[in-house]
Amino acid sequence: MTVDADVARRRIEELLRENEAQILHRWTLIAKASGEELTEIYRALLSSLEHGSSDLADLRGLLAELSRARARQGFTPADTSRAVFGLKEALYEVVEGDGGPDAMRGFIWFSRLIDDLGLFTFESYTTARERIILDQAEQLLELSTPVVKLWEGIVAVPLVGTLDSARTQVVMEKLLQTLVDTGAEHAVIDITGVPAVDTQVAQHLLKAVVAARLMGAECVISGIRPQIAHTIVTLGIEFGDIVTKASLADALAYALRRSGIEVIAPRATRIAVRTENV
Amino acid sequence: MTADWELPIAGNADVVMVRQRVRSVAVEVGLSLIDQTKVVTAASELARNALVYAGGGLAKIEVVQNGARQGLRITFSDEGPGIPDIEQALTDGWTTGSGLGLGLSGSRRLVDEFDLISAPGKGTTVTVTKWAR
Numbered sequence: 001m002t003v004d005a006d007v008a009r010r011r012i013e014e015l016l017r018e019n020e021a022q023i024l025h026r027w028t029l030i031a032k033a034s035g036e037e038l039t040e041i042y043r044a045l046l047s048s049l050e051h052g053s054s055d056l057a058d059l060r061g062l063l064a065e066l067s068r069a070r071a072r073q074g075f076t077p078a079d080t081s082r083a084v085f086g087l088k089e090a091l092y093e094v095v096e097g098d099g100g101p102d103a104m105r106g107f108i109w110f111s112r113l114i115d116d117l118g119l120f121t122f123e124s125y126t127t128a129r130e131r132i133i134l135d136q137a138e139q140l141l142e143l144s145t146p147v148v149k150l151w152e153g154i155v156a157v158p159l160v161g162t163l164d165s166a167r168t169q170v171v172m173e174k175l176l177q178t179l180v181d182t183g184a185e186h187a188v189i190d191i192t193g194v195p196a197v198d199t200q201v202a203q204h205l206l207k208a209v210v211a212a213r214l215m216g217a218e219c220v221i222s223g224i225r226p227q228i229a230h231t232i233v234t235l236g237i238e239f240g241d242i243v244t245k246a247s248l249a250d251a252l253a254y255a256l257r258r259s260g261i262e263v264i265a266p267r268a269t270r271i272a273v274r275t276e277n278v
Numbered sequence: 279m280t281a282d283w284e285l286p287i288a289g290n291a292d293v294v295m296v297r298q299r300v301r302s303v304a305v306e307v308g309l310s311l312i313d314q315t316k317v318v319t320a321a322s323e324l325a326r327n328a329l330v331y332a333g334g335g336l337a338k339i340e341v342v343q344n345g346a347r348q349g350l351r352i353t354f355s356d357e358g359p360g361i362p363d364i365e366q367a368l369t370d371g372w373t374t375g376s377g378l379g380l381g382l383s384g385s386r387r388l389v390d391e392f393d394l395i396s397a398p399g400k401g402t403t404v405t406v407t408k409w410a411r
Contacts, residue, residue, distance in 0.1 A: 162294050198322040199378045227315035235384030236370055
């Protein structure tokens with residue numbers, strides 16, 4: 001740092017210290033934020049300037065806190081950065097009053113520092129958002145793959161949405177664990193909610209079925225709609241000897257039959273049907 | 279509508295994006311449900327190929343006219359290693375990766391027009407077209 005720059009910097013520090021009350025008052029008006037918060041940030045800024053500009057850890061912590069608090073209150077990240085930039089305007093009035101070349105030169109340096117800090121609040125806002133999105137994606141992964149019991153010894157996995165490697169992994173683990181826990185001998189994988197079955201999805205499904213078979217369970221894939229059947233045939237995917245059904249109801253009926261359970265409609269219903277036919 | 283869409287393919291989420299965009303354009307063009315599903319599946323295969331074998335690429339979706347017929351054309355381009363033997367790559371069951379080896383050959387069957395340009399070191403461009411009936 002040249003001597004000139006150093007002098008300029010010190011002059012700004014002096015101005016900040018001498019006119020603290022006035023600058024803070026102006027800043028609060030411009031930023032429309034609570035005076036307490038801004039005072040704390042102002043003090044932290046002063047003390048970090050004293051210790052040399054490389055030590056901004058405290059200040060950054062406070063700014064991250066400000067960014068979080070303002071995001072909770074519904075301010076946009078641009079609003080928050082603008083509030084920080086407001087300090088430049090507040091200081092400029094004092095610098096103008098001083099009028100000296102040192103103060104002017106120092107103001108340029110200070111303004112660059114504030115720009116960095118303003119951008120930092122923006123950055124901490126996006127970082128926080130990204131963390132939330134990541135958490136939600138993980139939660140969604142867990143939520144969207146339930147294994148439900150349809151009958152004694154029959155479990156089903158209704159799949160909804162995109163089936164990628166990560167999700168298939170979760171589905172497979174859950175399915176296999178449920179097979180162990182319930183001792184079920186039949187599993188139905190329902191793909192009614194899967195919009196498109198490409199080779200990757202098919203491969204994942206085949207693996208899940210083979211894994212379930214290795215554990216002694218019989219697997220049925222249901223929810224094959226006409227357009228999906230068409231696509232699978234055209235793509236040339238072979239499902240081999242895996243039983244597939246058009247609907248979950250068909251798959252349940254099949255699994256019940258396989259486990260030797262007969263479903264008989266009560267007599268009353270039969271009579272009703274007969275009268276209708278007459 | 280004759281607007282074009284250009285979508286980058288850089289991750290799995292982008293493959294989903296391409297799929298969704300193709301589906302909405304296919305609906306607009308008036309493709310039947312079966313044809314929609316076919317072209318969406320082909321787009322999914324080709325976008326994933328670009329991602330897996332070339333590390334990413336670009337998908338361009340456009341609406342094309344042929345007389346009274348409307349169609350959907352998608353161009354996938356990447357700057358990956360390219361395909362040395364195109365005929366072999368288009369054979370059912372052939373794969374250099376860990377898939378089923380049906381993506382490229384299957385996609386060709388799913389669409390009406392299929393055009394593949396590739397050379398080792400020069401990347402790959404696949405253009406597919408599906409016409410409304």
